Amino acid sequence: MACPVCGQPGEPDGADFCPAHARALESVRQAYEAWANAFGSIAQADFLNRVARLKGTGRNAKGIVEFLQQHPERWK
């Protein structure tokens, strides 16, 4: 299955994303939980908007953030 963000093949066991974007997705999820713990709950869409604007957000993370903005159902 090709990664929906970059089109690279996923890992062999039917992964939805390539390894780079699977890691990026995990990082975004962890950042969301950390944010929610530190500052209280935040809507996913608001969180993604904030991350997308951060200067320190890497290319893979930006890719996954844009993907999640377009496909919020894939967050879980």
Ligand SMILES: [Zn+2]
């Ligand atoms: Zn990818």
